Amino acid sequence: MSAADTTTPAKVPPTRPSPPPRADARKPPGRRGSGSAGTPWLLLAPCLLVLALVMGYPLVRLVTLSFQKFGQSQLWGFQPAESVGFDNFAGVLGDGEFWQVVVRTIVFAAGCVILTMVLGMVIALLLQRVSGWVKTLVNIALVASWGMPVIVATTVFKWLFDSDYGILNAVLSKLPGVDLIGHNWFASGPQGLAVIMLLVIWGAVPFVVITLSAGLTQVPAELEEAARLDGAGAWGVFRYVTLPILKPIIVMLTTLSVIWDMGVFPQVFVMRNGHPEAEFQLLTTYSYDRAFVVNDYGQGSAIALVTVLLLLGVVAVYMRQMLKIGEVE
Amino acid sequence: MSTVSAPRRSKLGWNILGLLVFVVVGFPVYWMLNTAFKPAKDAIDPDPSLLPTSVTFSNFGRALDIADFWGPVGRSLIVSLAVVVIGMIVGLLAALAISRFAFRGRKIVIVGILAVQMVPLVAMIIPVFLLLNDLNQYDRLSGLVITYLTFVLPFTVWTLRGFIVNIPKELEEAAMVDGCTRTGAFVRVVFPLLAPGMVATSVYAFIQAWNEYLYALMLLSQKNQTATVWLGNFTTKHGTEYAPMMAGATMMAVPIVVLFLLVQRKMAAGLTAGAVKG
Numbered sequence: 001m002s003a004a005d006t007t008t009p010a011k012v013p014p015t016r017p018s019p020p021p022r023a024d025a026r027k028p029p030g031r032r033g034s035g036s037a038g039t040p041w042l043l044l045a046p047c048l049l050v051l052a053l054v055m056g057y058p059l060v061r062l063v064t065l066s067f068q069k070f071g072q073s074q075l076w077g078f079q080p081a082e083s084v085g086f087d088n089f090a091g092v093l094g095d096g097e098f099w100q101v102v103v104r105t106i107v108f109a110a111g112c113v114i115l116t117m118v119l120g121m122v123i124a125l126l127l128q129r130v131s132g133w134v135k136t137l138v139n140i141a142l143v144a145s146w147g148m149p150v151i152v153a154t155t156v157f158k159w160l161f162d163s164d165y166g167i168l169n170a171v172l173s174k175l176p177g178v179d180l181i182g183h184n185w186f187a188s189g190p191q192g193l194a195v196i197m198l199l200v201i202w203g204a205v206p207f208v209v210i211t212l213s214a215g216l217t218q219v220p221a222e223l224e225e226a227a228r229l230d231g232a233g234a235w236g237v238f239r240y241v242t243l244p245i246l247k248p249i250i251v252m253l254t255t256l257s258v259i260w261d262m263g264v265f266p267q268v269f270v271m272r273n274g275h276p277e278a279e280f281q282l283l284t285t286y287s288y289d290r291a292f293v294v295n296d297y298g299q300g301s302a303i304a305l306v307t308v309l310l311l312l313g314v315v316a317v318y319m320r321q322m323l324k325i326g327e328v329e
Numbered sequence: 330m331s332t333v334s335a336p337r338r339s340k341l342g343w344n345i346l347g348l349l350v351f352v353v354v355g356f357p358v359y360w361m362l363n364t365a366f367k368p369a370k371d372a373i374d375p376d377p378s379l380l381p382t383s384v385t386f387s388n389f390g391r392a393l394d395i396a397d398f399w400g401p402v403g404r405s406l407i408v409s410l411a412v413v414v415i416g417m418i419v420g421l422l423a424a425l426a427i428s429r430f431a432f433r434g435r436k437i438v439i440v441g442i443l444a445v446q447m448v449p450l451v452a453m454i455i456p457v458f459l460l461l462n463d464l465n466q467y468d469r470l471s472g473l474v475i476t477y478l479t480f481v482l483p484f485t486v487w488t489l490r491g492f493i494v495n496i497p498k499e500l501e502e503a504a505m506v507d508g509c510t511r512t513g514a515f516v517r518v519v520f521p522l523l524a525p526g527m528v529a530t531s532v533y534a535f536i537q538a539w540n541e542y543l544y545a546l547m548l549l550s551q552k553n554q555t556a557t558v559w560l561g562n563f564t565t566k567h568g569t570e571y572a573p574m575m576a577g578a579t580m581m582a583v584p585i586v587v588l589f590l591l592v593q594r595k596m597a598a599g600l601t602a603g604a605v606k607g
Binding site: 037039040041043044046047048050051053054055057058059061062065075123126127129130131134135137138140141142143144145146147148149150151152153154155156157158159160162164165167170171181202205206210259262263265266269270273274284287288291292297300301304305307308311315318319322323 | 340343344346347348350351354355357358360361364372373374375376377379418419420422423425426427430432435436438439440441442443444445447448449450451452453454455456457458459460462475476478479482483486536539540542543547557560561563564569571574575578581582585586588589590593
């Protein structure tokens with residue numbers, strides 16, 4: 001700390017030019033401010049400390065664990081954890097089931113993200129065209145579903161899709177030629193995951209709609225008008241005027257959605273009463289299963305690490321976008 | 330005449346679509362409330378009526394009977410409030426540092442805080458579990474509080490930063506020209522302007538902590554469960570009793586949804602501050 005204080009001023013004069021203009025504007029010249037080099041770090045210290053403890057350390061531990069043999073006996077301290085090199089990864093990657101889970105997770109997340117974004121965009125555009133009172137109604141419904149705790153939403157969907165008394169089967173069966181009374185939506189993986197996808201989308205669409213609606217208000221009406229005068233149809237205006245202006249928001253929302261939808265856990269876990277069947281396993285539940293059910297923490301960590309690595313590319317795009325936004329101020 | 334009726338007719342079409350969206354999006358919430366207040370025997374009617382039949386509160390009594398409700402709710406409250414208080418204090422300091430100071434490494438800190446937000450929490454459950462186990466914090470509320478800070482802190486810092494940058498620096502500068510110290514300028518000028526944003530951020534952080542499920546499930550034993558885990562485990566000897574379950578869901582969701590409705594507008598403004606200009 002003190003070392004930093006003494007070294008930085010010595011080096012600083014050449015690089016300083018950027019702060020001083022602000023400093024000068026901020027206060028009458030020559031008054032206080034010289035002790036401020038350490039202030040931001042002092043303000044940041046508690047935050048960084050907490051994050052290092054609960055995020056930094058576990059992240060490192062996740063990596064080391066994935067290279068160790070770590071089971072029950074290591075957990076209770078009967079045996080020290082020993083390094084096994086790439087054995088965990090070899091075990092995981094050599095398992096056919098793992099690749100099925102990877103493909104299933106990617107298909108599931110892609111479905112969620114695409115449908116969420118498309119529906120979100122459609123609803124946001126629709127809200128621009130409806131009367132005020134309809135807009136208010138839709139907004140209330142959106143915010144209510146957005147605010148619903150995930151667990152509550154999951155139990156509600158479980159009830160809607162219940163095979164015997166669920167309202168969905170009863171209503172659908174009223175349609176001519178449809179008989180779904182007693183139909184179990186969770187008997188097969190794809191159908192069950194489709195229901196879970198619906199649940200995820202239902203919870204995710206409101207955030208997208210509300211953020212996009214806020215963005216749409218920033219699209220200058222003159223631009224759209226001009227495009228229309230130049231002969232662009234509704235689609236043309238959307239494609240060449242609205243969409244490019246909204247692009248930063250769309251990139252942000254899409255990357256966030258990818259990260260969230262790849263991390264879906266409670267929905268599957270609670271829908272399947274705490275024991276998702278093999279057909280329902282996503283990377284998250286699979287990793288959980290390996291660690292806490294099979295008690296192989298090493299392999300569980302390896303799976304989690306692979307998930308994080310899969311997401312790195314998406315995270316990079318998101319960060320670039322956020323930094324661009326951040327630079328404006 | 331035709332010039333008036335044409336736009337009106339097109340509006341009618343949009344409105345019908347809008348109402349359809351309203352019905353589809355709102356239905357799960359409606360059906361939760363509908364089931365919670367209907368007599369248990371109507372809930373297992375094979376031909377359920379879409380409209381409310383008769384109103385009863387007995388499902389709520391049953392939900393409270395099946396398992397201890399107030400214990401989990403109390404624990405959820407303690408954890409969420411602690412997370413909010415610590416998160417807001419620590420987060421505000423950090424947000425001030427990255428929004429009001431130019432210093433070396435600022436950008437790295439910002440990248441770091443954003444990156445931390447992106448690590449899927451589910452992936453961290455194994456090492457976090459082992460860490461708390463080592464620190465003797467397994468099955469303690471304090472352990473859960475500290476864990477929740479991982480996702481509440483980055484969010485708080487980032488959102489507060491958004492609110493702070495929207496407060497013109499000139500206001501602070503003016504106060505300092507008039508003889509305030511930097512701290513004085515903050516307390517007298519920035520803080521009052523920031524207060525609404527802070528309230529909204531706290532409420533939002535509270536909701537996030539309150540809604541969390543996985544860590545609560547993994548880091549606390551059955552006897553110390555929180556409200557979300559309580560609802561997730563809602564089964565009885567007779568299988569799942571849906572009417573009381575929906576009553577439990579209602580009790581958990583309504584206060585949260587109301588809180589959320591109150592702050593949502595403010596939050597959307599903070600989150601998207603400057604987003605379009607990029």
